[in-house]
Amino acid sequence: MPDMQDTEATRVSGREDIHVGIFDLDGVFRHKLMTAKKAGKLIESGYSFCDVLHGWDSAEATWDDAAVYTDRPARIYPETRRRWPFGPGADVMIADFTGDFGQFSPRNQLLRQLEKARAQGVDVTAAFEYEFFLLDETADTLRAKDYRGLQHFAKANRTYSVQSAAVHADLFDGLRDCMETVGIGLDSLHTELGPGCFEAPLAAVAGIRAADDAALFRNFARAHFARAGLTTVFMSKLNPALSGQSGHFHVSLQRDGKPVFHDPAAPDGLSRTALNFIGGLLRLMPEMLVMTAHTVNAYKRLVPGAWAPTWASWGVQNRTCAVRVINDTPESTRIEFRVPSADSNPHATMALCLAAGFWGIENAVDPGAPLASSAYEADPPPEARFPRDLVEAADRFEASETARDIFGDAFVDHLVRSRRHEVRDYLRQVTDWEIRRYLELF
Template identity: 55%
Template sequence: MQGSSGAQVTTKDSNQQAGTVAGGQGAPSDPENVHLGIFDANGVFRHKKVSGAKAAKLAKTGGPFCDILYSWDTGEVPQETSAFVDRPTMIDPGAWRAYPFAENDALAISDFAEPFGAKSARNQAQGMVARAAEAGFTVHSAFEFEFTVFDETPRTLRQKSYRNLDHFAEGNRTYSLQTEALHHDLLAEFEAVMTRLGITLDAMHTELGPGFFEAPLLHAEGLKAADDAALFKNFAKAFFLRNGLTAAFMAKLSPDLPGQSGHLHMSLRKDGAAAFADADAEDGLSQTARHFVGGIVTLMPEMLALCSHTINAYKRMIPGAWAPTWSSWGVQNRTAALRVINDDTAATRIEFRVPAADTNPFAAYAMCLGAGMYGIEHGIEPPAAQTGDCYAVEAPESLRFPRTLSEAADRLEASDAARSIFGDDFVETYVKLRRYEVEAHNAQVGAWELARYLEVV
């Protein structure tokens, strides 16, 4: 279906569902209950539990969901006056899964139908997959997340005013055998929950910092990779809460702790072959790969708000923090914003290193794939690859990142390319929501300001 302003947004054909709730990925064919959800503008899974019989009916007819999901900020505060009406939604027939916390329950992903559905980042990501398919490509990708586990509950977090928190696995070290051995049962249960949910962890290991973990997800074709990522974050939080712990997916928790990333690996295939690989070309990269990289590097500064949608995300993008500070690329260069990984021809891919752990996977996915396809369609050649430390380079003005969410929202609003890729409705709604976040932040007075400006000797 053609989006309202250019984006290819798909609405599922209810005839495909034939009144059944069977959908693969381990979902029971006759579930007792179905946890039917829709991702809001910030990637939070908003769900209702319905009976299996009702879910079967909704699979055929669709059902209503309140449109407030695109009128509130991350704190669930409505930022505009509206009737907040129900809008039609459809269940994605390919997105049924087992619900991991009940033996005979299923989970299903729904989304808003057009025209309101053009506001949805998930619909936009699906539209970019369709755009690639029209050019003969299948999309293969995977997210990897860093996150911190606290030995805190929501109640203790509030009681401590989110300060001086106790970490789970306080003596944690990078690639720590001791942490895994000590907490093996809990971590094994966590992996089992993800497996039941249809998500495979490619690996899991400790990182530098107390309670700090990294979990790369196994690559998948099409939108499943973004669904996996979004469900991983939502259910990781739920799993650890069930165990009296809190999992944090913020970009930057403290000036004293490393930032937390949400990198996205992506490649294209054509007729089953790796479209980014060319053994006879420089660095083994095909012209398709170079144009894909060219599109992302060119559009990254003006579309940064799509993958970095919080105030906190911009506190991670500083020199030396293993996070990019400008739109650069390089082969096997971890200081670049876009890292080309070419050590295996069949798995030649790009690693989009800008997103933090707080990213909305659907918006980041749509941004990366949309900009890459734009580069292919317009034959955009990338600038010279960076071979050294990108932090030591004086970046050209055109490739520098916005330094704040406010500036990033302005850049996105003014982006003709973003509007041509995703449509005016999506861009304007997304920008509006980012400005709500900026206004909420600007109204606060924090501990740093009090300590600095009270001028107490």
């Protein structure tokens, strides 16, 4: 392969630098800036990156005591090339670990599921949609006030507000321009419930790009708003008085360009394949929930009254369920997985959804009748209930033979170990709630 600096695409664009990055377990894009010439050589000869990305937590505290933090073999994917949105003269490429160490990567696990789909002659189309808060805070002000007394941007915000859209038009036009530059389509952009709360559904795309778009959107949206002196919050639950932040996932399958989930002769227009896909997702999501609810905070959202599902349920156009079927037209018939929050790792979420759905198809799993009433008013069977916290979620994932069959022991054990570290760190903390509740009592 010739040096990338000499390729036609580089000459035409005039870009000379490449931001090469790998997503860690939390979906943070860990990157290095290099010349296009060097990137071209590394694509040809092989790339390497420090394995600390799979040995530290979200606060960059290492937890794998046995690790020596060496460089591991990796691969740069030139087909992921995009424009860098924060200035001329640079592009972005995604890389990931290979070999045995690559088994720990959610992105590699997703690629395996997409390969399974291709082997069956099936194409996958998908998209994420994100809710997020904007705070009128910077890294300096957050630390100065010890993360208390947070000031929201657009305090007078209302859901679907024309006023907020008009007042802050320049800021959000900038977000759209940023995403257009990096090749991420926004299906829409609107205000949501709560002060400084906004929603950005991403455009549906094919295959791995759906998860790549989602992960890059979060990373680049944070950077875009930081340049304006604002802090973007994708965490599941920011405040007990405010709604949780979702990261819903939409997916459909096609074969020879035709929608696999649609059957005009079936009830609700849903094919047997669609029903089995839903059945697999319902059956496996409780024991694999840690793949899409991987923070302690995520379980503060999955409770009654937080506009989020609480058990493995499904319904047609029913937003109280974990799985919502959208069947407006044959071509748009799709499954909306409503469990993920805005901080979920999109590659792990998509891998979970596809793996569980394909397992349901292979095993002809019947999802039962769709729920027409509110899922919050139902009395679900014990096996359909979600884990109550990250501890239980990690335990159930570790014990899942199906998870081990699908994703392999190495991935399961690694993810479980990382989540138990997260829990241990959390259990050492004393929260404001505990101080207010117990200080004057005991």
